[in-house]
Amino acid sequence: MEQKQMELKKSILLNALFNVKKLSCNLMRSAALGLATSVFIISSVQAAGGYPLNVTDSFGNETTINSAKRIVALVPSVSDAIFGLGLGDLVVGRTKNAIWPEGVIEKLPDxxxxxxxxxxxxxxxxxxxxxxxxxxxxxxxxxxxxxxxKAADVDVLIVPELARAKEQGKYTMRVLEEFVELIAAALEVPEKGHELIEGMRLDAAAAAKLAADSGKHYRVMSMLPYSEGSTRTTGLMKTEDLVIRLAGAINVGAEAKISGEKEIDPEAIIPMKPDYIVIPQKLWDRNEDPVQYILAIPGVSETPAGENKKFLTWASLETHRASWRLPSAAKAFAEKLYADDK
Amino acid sequence: MQMISDFIIRSKSFILSPFLGDRMNPNKSKNISGNIALSVIAVMLVLICLISVGIGAFFIPLDKTIAILLSKLGIALPIEFTSREHAVLIAIRLPRVVMGVLIGGALGVSGTVIQGVFRNPLASPGLIGVSGGAAAGATIAIVLGFTALGIWTLPAMAFVGGLGTAMLVYRFARRGGQAEVTTLLLVGIAVNALMGAVVSFLSFVSDDAELRSIVFWMMGSLSASIWKFIWVIAPFIILSFIFMLRYARTLNLLALGDAEARHLGVDTERARLQCLALASIATGAAVSVAGVIGFVGLVAPHLFRLILGPDHRLLLPASAMGGAILLVLADLFARTVVSPAQLPLGLVTALVGAPFFLYLIERTRRDHGGVA
Known part of the structure; x- marks a missing residue:
């Protein structure tokens, strides 16, 4: 386990330093496939040159994009990406939970x-x-x-998210990168896409560096204490899992083979031995005395996190989506996680 | 199997006989006022459909709406419209309204038939397990990732699940060739709980995307209305509706009680089985494409029983049209009030239906000292 963690950190550092695509992420099981996809996207952009444009979507299907002047983003991560690419003016519609960029996104139709x-x-x-x-x-x-x-003649682009993560066994940096690459290709700004990906890798590297400097391998539990008697945790196939891994820590939920967000038996929290428990900021703010509230959850007080009152928060709308901004959320989380070790 | 073959043999004789078999009815005056009431409801339905086709999140001026609709009928008006306006109206909004009529009608008439069969005002298509079974079938398709039939997988699984569960309930409740009404209701409750557990378990093992599909399906929606689905469910719903009309008199006799109905020459067991089968087919077809939509099947029969009285010859067509009106209106509300987003349809029908139902109970209690 430890060795694996070290490998992870090393790879992320190498990435940022040398920007070698081949080493982009050793978490990924099918690097070759991902590389092939991205090369294909780039080549098809060059071949077409302007709209109408042919791109290969996440399912490997050729998709024609006739124009991209008015875009509706059906998940927040898509509006995140378009704004990140500096093309926010093209977005004419967003979904309910889109929160970024603050002050701009709220004004768009929901x-x-x-x-x-x-x-x-x-x-x-x-x-x-x-x-x-x-x-x-x-x-x-x-x-x-x-x-x-399709019947109304609107072009639809399918981008990689959960289904792609499932193919890979978990969310990886590669899934996030492919997501950005595909949208950048469809909007004819592949260089902007690469810049964005560079930034993502730098954030991931910074998170990994914080972990490496501390020399710790914390066990982290992502917990959603919705109400008394209903405690949920996030395991594999959730973006929170990637955030924890990017921060150089171990997601105890994923280690326990939990997939998705699941309710857990309070007793089962004890053998998971979390050093830290992280909960959404919103749930934290809801309680007058959040520390006591978490401690009162059965099982928590018997864990290292409970004994040392090591509870953290994160903004769940940031960590809950496969957005290009996830590595930056991971960096912010790492800063909190290793704050006591300085 | 016995059920189906019985049903087919029995129903053959009906196909050839006249549409409504009560022409010999001496109670003419009732028929005339009844026909007027039915005509009024029919006119209301047509008006509400037209309004519903005319309103939507995507603004299409009235003259263009008319021009597009008439152009479909081969009449060209000198009014220009864009291909997108045409697509929105013909491929999205019109099928949605048509689907609302079919499904609302199916739920309304099935509710009346089932309440009549059980002589129980609380009975609804959900009670004999059709909706619960269909939900379980759909959830199995979603979570286990069945794709054998492509876009048809989910509706097919839901339909089979709904019908299969209704059959299971009936088989369980039947003893010595007889199914006691109370036993049937109790078995229905138990089997529904079982199906609910299946759905809960599958929701537990599902991933985010699957969970969203399950929630979407359980809340009910007409937003997946495409012509392809309409062509498939329409025959099931329309044919079972026509057959249900044939049972109007039988249902009137059943209302007297089993023993009395038997004395008057009704094979109560067989009639009950056939009515349940028809209602299950109609409801199963409706639920298979739109998910679980509550309250329409419960409220429509009560509403029209209060207005028109207990005669099933009026009640069956009235509750079909009334169910259609209720659902088309509810969907119009759901898709326009928070536009460009929309409310879940099941939420709207429950929000309107539940208080209305309470009002009905209160009113009946005031007038007669009891429900039904």
């Missing part, structure tokens, strides 16, 4: 959350391009949306 989407509402914003994540396009629940958008 098309709801993905599970309550109204196609006509999306079309009322007159988009020429709608960008949606792979899991949304794959699952049957709202499948009508894809067909209905």
């Amino acid at each position: 098309v709801g959350s993905y599970s309550s989407l109204n196609v006509e509402g999306v079309l009322s914003l007159n988009p020429d391009l709608v960008i949606m994540p792979d899991w949304a396009a794959k699952k049957e629940g709202n499948l009508g949306i894809f067909e209905q958008l």
